[in-house]
Amino acid sequence: MQKKSSGLERESFSSRFGVIAAAAGSAVGLGNIWRFPYLLGENGGAAFLLLYLFIALLIGIPIMMSEMLIGRLSRKNVIGAFHFLTPGRPWFLVGVMGVGAAFVIMAFYSVVGAWTIEYFYASMTRSLEGLSVEQLNDYYLHFTTDFYRPVLWTLLFMALNVIIVMGGVKGGIEKYSKFLMPLLFVIIVFLMFRSLSLDGAWAGVEFLFKPDFSKMTAKTVMVALGQVFFSMSIGMGVMATYGSYISKKERLGNTAISVTSVDTLVAVLSSLVIFPAVFAFGLKPDAGPGLVFVTLPNIFAKMGGGFLFASLFFLLLSIAALTSTFSLLEVVVAYFTEELQMKRRVATLVAAVVMTVMSVFCVKYAAFFSVLEFLSSNILLPVGGMFIVLFVVWVLQRHVVKNELEAGGNTMKFFPVFWWLIKFIAPLAIALVFLNGLGWLG
């Protein structure tokens, strides 16, 4: 039994640019600017990039389309969508897992969001200037194992999320995405030119574009698959929730392609900010997670006007993190308002308070942080993605899916390809990532 009619007074995005800005805002995040470059550094440069592109195209895009179409077909939050499309069946549990994943990802991600604010602040106040690598390393270790300061910045970061999400779909999410995404783009392009103009920058470009296939192993493939899920924000309901706000006029295939292109472009651009500078200063490209918080400040510290570039870079990171976290908060708020009949303000506050408590635990207990991070990219996202494609292929009828994808008017030439990809390739690939994540593939 369906409890409510398909919410008539429901908000939606007001323009194509708004849709793409919001969805790309969710996708572009720490995954692109922080994680992608260091994975690239560790996994053979351009070889990894090629692999990533291949997987994003064949698996990422079809899953993003599947998710968006579940949202748009039902015009509901991620749990309500499954209740609506398959009343009385246990499929809504996929939505429950998605809402759970939103809490989990938000909890650890906001902590890193807090680090970006700390580094922005430290760059602005010029407190990183003149520090040696060892001192920067100490700074990083000291700050990330501290308690009060990270908590303080986490609170500020959450507050920003709350303000934006309380503003609603158009007045909050869309409005801020339309402003922040272009700003992010301008900053990243500016930083890229600065980095490319350093003496010796070319070695970094070569590293990026000359593939080293010797680093390519089965594990690299798994890493790339996991990164596609995380970076594209697929497998937990952000794209379903945002999809439910997309008008029938839009073609979901085109939307997913645009969002994926922006997401990948930003990952490549941030690599073009980071590697030319890393090579110009004779540093190593495979510094891992410390690349952005230790190696880069070290470079900025040696550059003329470095504090300015450092401030811009960490502002960029904070913006990228924020547009991703408010998409996570929206997943929960949409559920609370539509299914539990809470007011938007109340829903936002309740969700944010719970998330903040979880984040504080992540600050306090590094092990909790690691567990949540592991859980999200290795279990929740792939399992969610698997159920989403299974649902679209085996539960929704083929013509229903086709109609929804073609709701924009034009026929979709590639529909058979899409169908084949979600029917065979995506589930197979996801099964592999999942088994690997559990360590079952050795």
Ligand code: PHE
């Ligand atoms: N896509 C975001 C990033 O790359 C992370 C994210 C994952 C956000 C899942 C929402 C949902 O940083």
